Amino acid sequence: xxxxxxxxxxxxxxxxxxxxxxxxxxxxxxxxxxxxxxxxxxxxxxxxxxxxxxxxxxxxxxxxxxxxxxxxxxxxxxxxxxxxxxxxxxxxxxxxxxxxxxxxxxxxxxxxxxxxxxxxxxxxxxxxxxxxxxxxxxxxxxxxxxxxxxxxxxxxxxxxxxxxxxxxxxxxxxxxxxxxxxxxxxxxxxxxxxxxxxxxxxxxxxxxxxxxxxxxxxxxxxxxxxxxxxxxxxxxxxxxxxxxxxxxxxxxxxxxxxxxxxxxxxxxxxxxxxxxxxxxxxxxxxxxxxxxxxxxxxxxxxxxxxxxxxxxxxxxxxxxxxxxxxxxxxxxxxxxxxxxxxxxxxxxxxxxxxxxxxxxxxxxxxxxxxxxxxxxxxxxxxxxxxxxxxxxxxxxxxxxxxxxxxxxxxxxxxxxxxxxxxxxxxxxxxxxxxxxxxxxxxxxxxxxxxxxxxxxxxxxxxxxxxxxxxxxxxxxxxxxxxxxxxxxxxxxxxxxxxxxxxxxxxxxxxxxxxxxxxxxxxxxxxxxxxxxxxxxxxxxxxxxxxxxxxxxxxxxxxxxxxxxxxxxxxxxxxxxxxxxxxxxxxxxxxxxxxxxxxxxxxxxxxxxxxxxxxxxxxxxxxxxxxxxxxxxxxxxxxxxxxxxxxxxxxxxxxxxxxxxxxxxxxxxxxxxxxxxxxxxxxxxxxxxxxxxxxxxxxxxxxxxxxxxxxxxxxxxxxxxxxxxxxxxxxxxxxxxxxxxxxxxxxxxxxxxxxxxxxxxxxxxxxxxxxxxxxxxxxxxxxxxxxxxxxxxxxxxxxxxxxxxxxxxxxxxxxxxxxxxxxxxxxxxxxxxxxxxxxxxxxxxxxxx
Numbered sequence: 001x002x003x004x005x006x007x008x009x010x011x012x013x014x015x016x017x018x019x020x021x022x023x024x025x026x027x028x029x030x031x032x033x034x035x036x037x038x039x040x041x042x043x044x045x046x047x048x049x050x051x052x053x054x055x056x057x058x059x060x061x062x063x064x065x066x067x068x069x070x071x072x073x074x075x076x077x078x079x080x081x082x083x084x085x086x087x088x089x090x091x092x093x094x095x096x097x098x099x100x101x102x103x104x105x106x107x108x109x110x111x112x113x114x115x116x117x118x119x120x121x122x123x124x125x126x127x128x129x130x131x132x133x134x135x136x137x138x139x140x141x142x143x144x145x146x147x148x149x150x151x152x153x154x155x156x157x158x159x160x161x162x163x164x165x166x167x168x169x170x171x172x173x174x175x176x177x178x179x180x181x182x183x184x185x186x187x188x189x190x191x192x193x194x195x196x197x198x199x200x201x202x203x204x205x206x207x208x209x210x211x212x213x214x215x216x217x218x219x220x221x222x223x224x225x226x227x228x229x230x231x232x233x234x235x236x237x238x239x240x241x242x243x244x245x246x247x248x249x250x251x252x253x254x255x256x257x258x259x260x261x262x263x264x265x266x267x268x269x270x271x272x273x274x275x276x277x278x279x280x281x282x283x284x285x286x287x288x289x290x291x292x293x294x295x296x297x298x299x300x301x302x303x304x305x306x307x308x309x310x311x312x313x314x315x316x317x318x319x320x321x322x323x324x325x326x327x328x329x330x331x332x333x334x335x336x337x338x339x340x341x342x343x344x345x346x347x348x349x350x351x352x353x354x355x356x357x358x359x360x361x362x363x364x365x366x367x368x369x370x371x372x373x374x375x376x377x378x379x380x381x382x383x384x385x386x387x388x389x390x391x392x393x394x395x396x397x398x399x400x401x402x403x404x405x406x407x408x409x410x411x412x413x414x415x416x417x418x419x420x421x422x423x424x425x426x427x428x429x430x431x432x433x434x435x436x437x438x439x440x441x442x443x444x445x446x447x448x449x450x451x452x453x454x455x456x457x458x459x460x461x462x463x464x465x466x467x468x469x470x471x472x473x474x475x476x477x478x479x480x481x482x483x484x485x486x487x488x489x490x491x492x493x494x495x496x497x498x499x500x501x502x503x504x505x506x507x508x509x510x511x512x513x514x515x516x517x518x519x520x521x522x523x524x525x526x527x528x529x530x531x532x533x534x535x536x537x538x539x540x541x542x543x544x545x546x547x548x549x550x551x552x553x554x555x556x557x558x559x560x561x562x563x564x565x566x567x568x569x570x571x572x573x574x575x576x577x578x579x580x581x582x583x584x585x586x587x588x589x590x591x592x593x594x595x596x597x598x599x600x601x602x603x604x605x606x607x608x609x610x611x612x613x614x615x616x617x618x619x620x621x622x623x624x625x626x627x628x629x630x631x632x633x634x635x636x637x638x639x640x641x642x643x644x645x646x647x648x649x650x651x652x653x654x655x656x657x658x659x660x661x662x663x664x665x666x667x668x669x670x671x672x673x674x675x676x677x678x679x680x681x682x683x684x685x686x687x688x689x690x691x692x693x694x695x696x697x698x699x700x701x702x703x704x705x706x707x708x709x710x711x712x713x714x715x716x717x718x719x720x721x722x723x724x725x726x727x728x729x730x731x732x733x734x735x736x737x738x739x740x741x742x743x744x745x746x747x748x749x750x751x752x753x754x755x756x757x758x759x760x761x762x763x764x765x766x767x768x769x770x771x772x773x774x775x776x777x778x779x780x781x782x783x784x785x786x787x788x789x790x791x792x793x794x795x796x797x798x799x800x801x802x803x804x805x806x807x808x809x810x811x812x813x814x815x816x817x818x819x820x821x822x823x824x825x826x827x828x829x830x831x832x833x834x835x836x837x838x839x840x841x842x843x844x845x846x847x848x
Contacts, residue, residue, distance in 0.1 A: 003078025323388025449478025
């Protein structure tokens with residue numbers, strides 16, 4: 001992404017010169033399908049006589065005027081406009097033609113294949129408001145933003161401020177003149193426009209204001225949107241956060257907009273949150289997805305305070321936004337909604353993500369070193385979100401949840417509408433808790449790596465514990481030994497169920513922590529470290545507990561305890577301490593009775609990774625067949641219409657690896673085979689067709705017919721995945737060409753086609769693309785936007801090969817391209833780490 005970077009040093013130097021005051025932004029969205037007109041007036045103070053630059057990515061710049069003085073448009077180069085001879089008070093006018101995108105960055109333009117309607121939405125985090133208007137693109141240059149939008153008269157237009165009445169213009173257009181925003185960062189400004197359907201409600205804030213609420217979606221999806229439920233969760237979140245934060249909601253209204261072809265789950269634009277349409281359920285979805293939507297709704301709402309009202313100075317404190325929103329949304333989900341097992345979900349999904357990320361060579365402290373924009377683009381990861389949220393959960397347990405919320409409240413009140421650093425938060429938490437947090441911060445937030453905790457138990461001849469200690473270790477590369485607040489649970493078999501019979505909570509620090517309060521107790525069937533999941537650490541089971549877990553995992557009564565044991569089993573497999581074959585046995589024997597949807601979802605994904613990449617290659621085909629057979633058996637045994645039934649069927653379709661499996665999938669899709677309670681709706685029909693395509697059991701014409709019957713955005717994504725999954729040289733070549741030799745495809749189709757291309761069922765067709773993969777890396781990085789480049793670099797990596805040849809080729813590229821951009825090298829290095837781990841686990845599996 002040449003000429004579009006910004007370093008931290010440049011941002012600091014610019015902040016020392018410039019203090020932004022206001023933006024007046026006029027956008028004309030009626031000039032065609034390729035461009036829109038952008039006219040920006042920026043008012044700002046500056047060091048008199050200084051020079052700086054303003055950011056803009058545009059096709060053409062028509063006018064640049066600084067304090068009444070015309071500047072030659074040639075001052076616009078790459079993504080910057082040079083500004084010289086600044087006054088104490090300045091007015092800058094920039095008139096430009098900017099480009100719509102189909103990458104989910106800047107102002108994204110989408111044409112609905114169902115009805116031909118055009119929809120727009122903005123996505124500005126991290127550095128993409130400059131794709132729409134001239135701006136000082138850094139979070140600590142806050143300002144008021146006033147948008148004036150010209151668009152077709154029949155459109156809805158939404159921004160951060162309440163939507164005004166449009167003024168009709170000529171030729172079927174109208175103009176919406178919004179009131180200025182409060183003082184906010186540019187990356188949380190927003191524009192959503194098009195013929196969206198809408199519904200309104202309201203609530204009363206803690207300070208007595210009536211807050212208008214809106215929910216929006218495309219016309220062709222509107223029938224599937226359960227807006228009343230979205231409003232209900234929003235009200236529950238408002239009540240919870242306003243009480244706990246002690247600060248009323250800071251903006252004038254709260255709109256939630258479900259927009260097409262969205263890259264992430266959602267975006268916390270101030271008062272105008274955008275969500276992926278994945279959360280509009282046109283087909284049956286799992287409880288895991290339903291719960292995730294609630295957590296996401298509350299995550300974005302939490303950002304209105306943490307991120308929007310108070311914002312980090314620079315992107316090294318991105319975690320202050322995301323980690324806090326992860327923690328706050330989870331506790332709010334658990335305490336304010338019907339999803340009371342949200343912490344189990346957090347353990348199964350977020351912590352799994354965090355532990356994986358923290359063991360990659362690219363791991364970094366929660367407070368990361370962010371030198372430039374490319375660094376932050378790759379830092380929306382399992383450390384910034386999930387590890388940070390986990391660490392905050394532990395901190396809240398250590399200082400006390402009430403003291404934690406009190407400190408947060410003081411932080412919001414002191415720094416409202418400002419920018420902060422980590423130290424600003426810690427000062428308030430120290431004041432309310434009485435704890436010294438600098439030492440804690442250095443060990444937890446400023447160092448990388450995950451510790452491992454293991455019990456050391458000695459018993460006498462009668463099984464009475466005579467010594468109980470907790471051993472803490474750290475990886476050699478990140479040798480920090482940390483303090484942990486954690487529980488130790490004793491579980492015993494009673495009437496066929498493993499129930500907790502004793503629990504202690506304590507502080508663990510150092511290499512060895514003695515636990516004298518457990519002496520004199522009988523050793524239980526299962527000892528579970530980190531019971532209740534307060535700590536962030538991998539846990540190991542003692543020999544007796546491991547035997548109990550393997551035989552009786554499904555009988556553990558507490559879902560969070562089960563999730564911890566599932567996680568421990570997976571960690572030992574990934575660390576090559578247990579065989580992948582044993583893990584497959586464990587899952588197939590115990591997953592059928594698991595009640596927590598996200599635990600099922602996460603575990604089934606790990607099951608398939610074990611079969612596809614972690615078992616000894618000599619037995620891989622047999623393992624894949626056994627997994628698919630086992631999943632189909634579980635699907636047949638599952639309760640009719642249950643969440644598990646849907647998950648097992650979907651996983652079976654993904655795992656299908658033989659002609660017999662394809663026959664079952666075909667019969668299920670056609671209705672020849674019927675599972676009671678299972679509806680073959682649109683999305684499940686597509687999932688089954690992708691499976692058939694990957695098995696070579698259908699032709700491209702069958703995919704074309706399915707798309708003709710479901711010519712929707714979602715149908716187009718599934719069709720791209722299915723075509724790319726066809727296991728022929730011709731289909732793979734066509735898919736590769738559509739992704740690499742052309743840049744016409746929109747973001748979500750790129751993501752789907754890449755997933756089809758690397759489908760494990762077609763692994764034999766990936767070998768010829770190893771050389772081509774490494775040949776395309778630098779050209780793709782230099783020519784595509786970050787989001788598309790990331791989809792291609794990660795999505796097309798032939799990880800399913802999981803062999804020494806791929807490892808060696810990846811190492812060679814990294815060795816030969818030492819000067820490649822750091823963010824690109826990080827993505828490739830993370831790909832390599834996955835293959836290296838797979839080879840180590842394969843070697844362990846071959847020993848059995």
